[in-house]
Amino acid sequence: MRPRLIVHLTGDPDTPLSWRCLDAQGSPMAAPEGETLAAAARERRVLALAPGTEVLTTRVHIPVRGRQRVAQAVPWALEDQLSEDVDALHFAIGERDAEGMVHVAVVSEQALAAWREQLDDAGVQAEDIYPDYLALPRHEHAWTILVDDHRAWVRTGLQTGFACDADALALFLEAALTEAGDDAPPRLVVYLSETATLQLPEVAPEPERYRVSDPLAVFAEHLDSRHAIGLRPASWGGASQAHRWWRTWRAAAVLLAAVIIADTGHAWLQRWQLAATAEEQQAAIARIFGDTFPEAGTPVYPRRQMESRLAALRSGDDTPSGGMLPLLAQLTPGLANERIELTALAYRGGGLEIQVSAPDLQVLDALKQRLTGEGLTVEVRSARNERDHVIGRLTVEGEA
Incomplete structure (x- = not known):
């Protein structure tokens, strides 16, 4: 495995970027003294962590299959749950869980543009960007929490979690546990920086506590890009003409597709109804034939046989x-x-x-x-x- 460089982005362009180096075995290593971020990135695989306070992860029921079709359906499925216009947001698609729900990460296009500018200013090209709370270690039947002096991060599942101010952790955690209901975890695993304090709601289970000297190293060591939702848009590196055309005409294209699907579905429904009616009529003719001519036995061609019998009766x-x-x-x-x-x-x-x-x-x-x-x-x-x-x-x- 290539050595990695983990860069922690910020929501404030004036705040310098934090970063940690990992060796080929995934263990933290000290960067050479005086080495810049751009120099450290040259020989390493660069992955970025986005501030979790600016990324929403959720689950949504999407019946269609195929990643492209799911990506097209997700914004409209979540539109009523979001305060911002979906056109101002970027939707990153995660995995589909055992219940058939699709994991989604939502971030504003404005935040993505700011993070890209931070990376460009630092001379770094990141392979992908992940919500920082999805880099927390996962423990069986538990939620993972990391708290430093100012911020708290919570990982509630394989691709779900949230971040908040450390002072608001009890409030946010109580709401999350209440919403989880029967799926609430039986235990919490909490990592605290050396000076951090922990405030939990009464509904929270008794936590397992660990002190850590370097919270960013916890993220760097446990980031698993296979199970974290990547936020980096495919359009980075220059939006193509086709991409710009799609953004302009997306609503019209979706409406046209809906009309075509509805029209095709109506035609198939009519065809099915006509076939069912024809079968019912054939069965009715067979019943009438049997009631009228019981000695004739089961008819093979009831309509023809009925016409023949009626002709004979007329004569x-x-x-x-x-x-x-x-x-x-x-x-x-x-x-x-x-x-x-x-x-x-x-x-x-x-x-x-x-x-x-x-x-x-x-x-x-x-x-x-x-x-x-x-x-x-x-x-x-x-x-x-x-x-x-x-x-x-x-x-x-x-x-x-």
Whole structure:
């Protein structure tokens, strides 16, 4: 592994940069006396740490996959949670956790520009910039805290944390523990500078305390770039014409994509609905065919077979009483009673078997009399009471 140089950026351009050198094994090493930051950076891999007070890390549910698509969706997913315009912010995408939530780091474009200027003024090109609290050591089932005289840093997860003034640590930590709820850690691991004091809220678990002589060395030794969210924009080194075009037309492009997706989705939905309707109609035809011609068995092509059977009935083939349709023509006037409902019909052996629903037996008997008066032979096969109506099954035949 190459020796590394860890540079701690500041939020104040008048404050000099702090930096530490690490050897190839990742252990702190003293820089040669009088060596400048630019000289130390020549033979080393340079990584920068951003002040955590200016970086928000959070998690957001993004259902789409693919890093580019996630990056496009994140600003709009977080827009309502941010006080600044998303166009003034830079969103760095982290890892997706076991719950499917995407880790995101948010920083203002203005802060990034200031940090770039600090590095340029120092003659340093950093491979990437990471929130400083994500360089704290991680401990199993614990949050890690580092406190010096003025500042406190808290790492709450693999890619989450925050920084605040040391005097406000108890307030911020209480809010974070309350928000975590059941996911709050059972322990805290706290690193204190030699002169720092620790104030914790009552809800905090008893901490494990360690004194450190060099807080920046703690960051430098434990920075793991594989699991920290890099903030360095891809556009650093000169924004391309395509990048500038995208920033100008991004909103219109997103709107156009949304319209295309919605239109395509609507077309597919219509196609699915039509296919489902066609299947339902085919099933209905098969049921009607089976009810009307039970002796025909299961139809292979129900529509064609129904048309063929109906054509045969119209011609009167194989029917002793003139066919189904003439018989239906005689039956229909007798059923013209709003108190009678035809619920089933089947044609067998030249006669009709019908099932009707009537308010009472008198109405059913009146139906039989009307049909008999039409010259039909009617036999009531069965009649049963069901709640407030009578279900009757009748056999109707034409004149022999």
